[in-house]
Amino acid sequence: MRRRPGFAVRLAAGCLAALAAWALVGCSGPPVAVTIASGSENRTLEPIVQDFCRARGVTCRFDYQGSLDIGLALAAAAPPAFDIVWPANAIWIDLFDRKKQVRDLTPIVRSPVILGLRRSKAEALGWIGRPVSTGDIVEAVRAKRLTYLASSATQSNSGAGAYIAMLSAALGHPDAITRADLDRPGVQDTVRTLLAATVRTAGSSAWLADLYLKGVEGGTAYDGMWNYEAVLAETNAELARRGAEPLYAIYPSDGVAAANSPLGYVERGQGEAARAFFAALQSHLLSPEVQARLVALGRRPALGEAKGGADPSWNYDPGRLVPLIRMPEPEVVRAALELYQGALRRPSLTAYCLDFSGSMGGAGETALKAAMRFILSHDEAARVLVQNGRDDRIVLLPFDGRVRGVTRGSGAPEDAAALVAAVDANTAGGGTNIYACAEAALREIRATPERERYLPAVVLMTDGRSENYARQFLDAWRAEGGDVPVFGVTFGDADKGQLDALAEATRARVFDGRTSLTEAFRAVRGYN
Structure with a gap:
């Protein structure tokens, strides 16, 4: 863990008056807003932080991300869009923060x-x-x-x-x-x-x-x-x-x-006032009274053991x-x-329903094909630890108003070219029927030899609104009797309500691909 000894003490002393009145020369004033990239396990702790922020007139926004997402943001060429990190473990900072942007990383709870x-x-x-x-x-x-x-x-x-x-x-x-x-x-x-x-x-x-x-x-x-x-x-x-x-x-x-839930400051030129605010927040969370509140919420203190x-x-x-x-x-x-992702985890069986309806023409079609090239490429996907393994099974179902065809393959690198070619062979055109594709995906999963070996999932990517055959699909899903989640990936003007309903009924979730389909498909890989 990279901790600068005495950083919080020096900073608090240097800007002590600024924390009280925000008027000390060299401390330009309180930050108007602070973004905290945090692991999801800290949701129940957020109110404690928000109370501190409101008392100081600072707007604090929590951006809940997975550990890998926080690490990748620190590894990116552009500065991250957050001021404070609060991951579950310092190892993710050590793995990805090659530019040493995170300062004073200190455990808060365990x-x-x-x-x-x-x-x-x-x-x-x-x-x-x-x-x-x-x-x-x-x-x-x-x-x-x-x-x-x-x-x-x-x-x-x-x-x-x-x-x-x-x-x-x-x-x-x-x-x-x-x-x-x-x-x-x-x-x-x-x-x-x-x-x-x-x-x-x-x-x-x-x-x-x-x-x-x-x-x-x-x-x-x-x-x-x-x-x-x-x-x-x-x-x-x-x-x-x-x-x-x-x-x-x-x-x-x-x-x-x-987990040791370390809190760290992300240096990206915010100024001394922002650093002073961070130091005060960190000291507040480590104070005996706040540590007692955190223990009451089921955490172990940063030092020592919980009592009672x-x-x-x-x-x-x-x-x-x-x-x-x-x-x-x-x-x-x-x-x-890498060993986990490529060889040891339970293999996945993923059926991709890919929308090639008319509204996907142009930029949408280009983005979809690029996203699938990424997710099917072993070397590209391996950079962010979402590569398929040899034992994984992949089913591609491009669709518009109907399913255009089915292509099967494995996660082996030598299968990637044929799978990518099957995606690239499609051009946008026609209507949209997401339910017909989802039902066909279920049939393909059911027909997979030794299907009990795999973690099955349907990934339904669409940019359009479908005629509503949800009841027919869900009847088929219930008849299947398995626990097959239907994950949604939105793009463009997709009707999120239809995808949300499918995800809720099948205990899955919906990912927003409007900014980046590639990032959305990467995120889905953590769930199947």
């Missing part, structure tokens, strides 16, 4: 990544009231007695934490993982087994918790999820409010990874000492994430 299981599932496995190791979890997965939700290791810190802890446990030693460790076949086999139990994935920890709750609403009883201790506490509070079965906390006895707050009914104890794994060096983390 939360370990653990496994929350429906209490009835934990009871069936015999895990109530006893230590549970990663080996126990592997055994339950191999016996087909356990599945779970987990966020993507390449998109979300909670997913990365769970994955790196799995690697560490598979190695069976307390030292930090090395590059050579990643090549051990036994280690890969164990972690591949653990990841194969993932039945749905997500690009953020908060969305994953929402997915679990939607499953409860819709009658899909997921066994549980890997997530932050604090997010599990929030989820259990909501489950209790609904009178639903709680999650039981499993703290793997051979080690867990923990335990709930034995679901094994929750934020004061419990848990064995923490040693995080690898950044280059090893990068190699581990």
